[in-house]
Amino acid sequence: MSSRKVAVLGAGSWGIATANLLCRNGHDIILWEFDPAACDSLKTTRKLPSKLPGIDVEDRILITNSLEEALREAEFVSCVVPAQKLRATVKKIAELKLNIAPLYINLSKGIEVGSLRRMSEVIAEEIDASNRSGICTLSGPSHAEEVARGIPTVITAASEDNSVAEAVQTIFTTPVFRVYTSTDILGVELAGSLKNVIALAAGMLDGLGMGDNTQGALLTRGLVEIARVGVKMGADPLTFSGLSGVGDLVTTCLSRHSRNRFVGEQIGKGRKLKDVIAKMPMIAEGVATTESAFVLAGKLDVEIPITTEVYKVLFEEKSPRSAINDLMTREPKSEDF
Numbered sequence: 001m002s003s004r005k006v007a008v009l010g011a012g013s014w015g016i017a018t019a020n021l022l023c024r025n026g027h028d029i030i031l032w033e034f035d036p037a038a039c040d041s042l043k044t045t046r047k048l049p050s051k052l053p054g055i056d057v058e059d060r061i062l063i064t065n066s067l068e069e070a071l072r073e074a075e076f077v078s079c080v081v082p083a084q085k086l087r088a089t090v091k092k093i094a095e096l097k098l099n100i101a102p103l104y105i106n107l108s109k110g111i112e113v114g115s116l117r118r119m120s121e122v123i124a125e126e127i128d129a130s131n132r133s134g135i136c137t138l139s140g141p142s143h144a145e146e147v148a149r150g151i152p153t154v155i156t157a158a159s160e161d162n163s164v165a166e167a168v169q170t171i172f173t174t175p176v177f178r179v180y181t182s183t184d185i186l187g188v189e190l191a192g193s194l195k196n197v198i199a200l201a202a203g204m205l206d207g208l209g210m211g212d213n214t215q216g217a218l219l220t221r222g223l224v225e226i227a228r229v230g231v232k233m234g235a236d237p238l239t240f241s242g243l244s245g246v247g248d249l250v251t252t253c254l255s256r257h258s259r260n261r262f263v264g265e266q267i268g269k270g271r272k273l274k275d276v277i278a279k280m281p282m283i284a285e286g287v288a289t290t291e292s293a294f295v296l297a298g299k300l301d302v303e304i305p306i307t308t309e310v311y312k313v314l315f316e317e318k319s320p321r322s323a324i325n326d327l328m329t330r331e332p333k334s335e336d337f
Contacts (some may be wrong), residue, residue, distance in 0.1 A: 003027055004171055007070040007102075009089060010080035011063070012035075012168055012282065013043055013051040015105060016243050018172075020079060021147060024056040025174050030062040034081075034089075035045045036317035039065040045100040046077055050281040055148045068096055072080035076171060077102045078138075079123065080189055083110025083193075090126040096126040097129065105168055106137045109192040110285045111292035116299070118189040129305045134164030136173065137185050138191035139241040141251035143258070147177065157190035170337065180243065187235030187310030188244040195249040196223035197293055200258035202253035202322040204313065206261070207268020214324075224337050225304040229293070230299045267313065268320050290314055305330065 006300065008019040011033035013262045023029045033039035042048060046057040057063065064070050066274050071077060071093065081089050086108055104127065106119040117125070140155030147153050157172070157179050159165040165181040173179045182188055207216050226249070227240040239245055252258045263284045266276040277284065294311040297304045309323035 004075050005073050006030075006076040006078060006171065007032060007074035008078045008080060009067075009070065010082075011038070011048070012080065013048070014149070014238075015078075015080035016048060016052055016055065016057055017144040017148040018080060018107065019061050019100055020055070020058050021174065022078075022171065023304075025171065027171060027309060028056070029058075029060070029071045030064060030307055031057065032064055032067060033066075035067070036065050039063060049180060052144060052148055066336070067092055071096060071102070073099070074088070074102050075100065076168075078105045080107045083108045083119060083285050084113060084288050087112065087126060091103050094126050094128070094131070097307050100129050100135045100300070103131055103134045103136065103164060103167060104132055106135065107139075109139065109189075109196060110264050110295065111193050113288050113292050114117055116292055116296050118186070118193070120185055120189060121330055124209050135185075136168045136177075137189050138168060139188050139248065141247045143251070143255060145257045150176045152176050152178075154247075156182050156188055158185040158244070159184040160185055161237050176305075182238045182239065182242070182244075184236045186233060187230050187239030190230045190233065190235060191240055191242075191245040192248055193285075193289050194226040194307070195245075195252050196284070197251040197259045197290045197310055198226070198274070199258055199305055200264035200267075200284075200286045200290065200314070203258075203261035203264020203266070204268035204310075204323075205264075205296055207265040207270075208271060208320055208324070209335070210324075219249060221236060222253075222306055223249055225306055227337065228302050229300065229304065231298060232302050241287060247254075259284040261276050263287065273314055287314060 008015050009032045011031050019031045044062045106117050119139050136159040142153050142155050157165045157168040169179040249266050261304050290311050293307050312318040
């Protein structure tokens with residue numbers, strides 16, 4: 001495999017993990033950090049202990065605060081910025097005069113508040129088609145803490161153009177990082193985003209001291225909700241049985257690495273959302289996505305009772321225990337999907 005030039009935008013835990021992965025796979029990597037002070041620190045120490053302890057940034061990776069420098073010769077642009085910050089970042093990219101039209105790879109999971117756009121849609125809206133060679137989303141059960149340590153991971157590269165997905169598959173695949181392809185980018189992105197809402201609920205159950213029976217029910221019915229929204233929007237139902245669907249859902253809901261599960265657990269224990277978030281070094285994307293999902297489901301006229309209760313807990317100060325009671329005492333019905 002020939003070496004390719006890749007810009008990784010976002011030097012958080014996932015950005016560093018993927019930058020190291022690509023570097024070890026023989027590619028030329030430049031890592032962009034938007035904050036000048038954080039960039040200088042990362043250049044000096046080659047570490048980010050607050051988000052990815054015990055991991056060094058590979059020596060061959062260039063680190064920059066200049067977006068123009070990062071993108072100057074990039075054939076691939078990996079967007080690893082927070083979902084709600086992606087539009088601002090790609091707007092800046094659109095203002096640059098690039099020599100080539102790179103392939104954009106989205107690694108963020110979320111639905112934009114207000115516009116209700118998926119991340120690939122945000123990129124498409126801001127980067128003119130003549131200035132990009134494709135858009136792909138990489139999603140699946142892939143905690144940065146494990147990818148950074150070479151723990152075997154399997155995910156999906158999704159694009160409407162299968163050749164674009166295959167190009168991303170080629171540069172990312174290693175003996176410990178296996179990539180499948182999909183043309184259902186709609187389903188892959190929705191699954192990756194909406195599972196964070198269910199992970200918040202899973203954490204709340206843990207915080208309340210609930211058991212395995214409850215968690216099993218939550219994951220099963222949570223997946224039903226995710227699939228309902230996706231199918232209503234035109235996604236392939238089988239996508240939700242795949243890596244970006246049930247695979248990522250189970251991992252995020254049960255893992256000690258999951259930021260969204262952690263936030264939910266703290267709320268289940270009685271803490272306030274704003275207090276939990278204020279002390280976190282990383283962003284729990286599921287909080288904003290809960291708001292978007294609630295609005296989106298209303299527009300689609302899709303029933304999502306678990307997500308609705310999570311929304312009420314986060315934004316209307318409903319107690320998690322009351323939310324569980326209301327879910328459990330809903331009118332009896334058949335097990336529909």
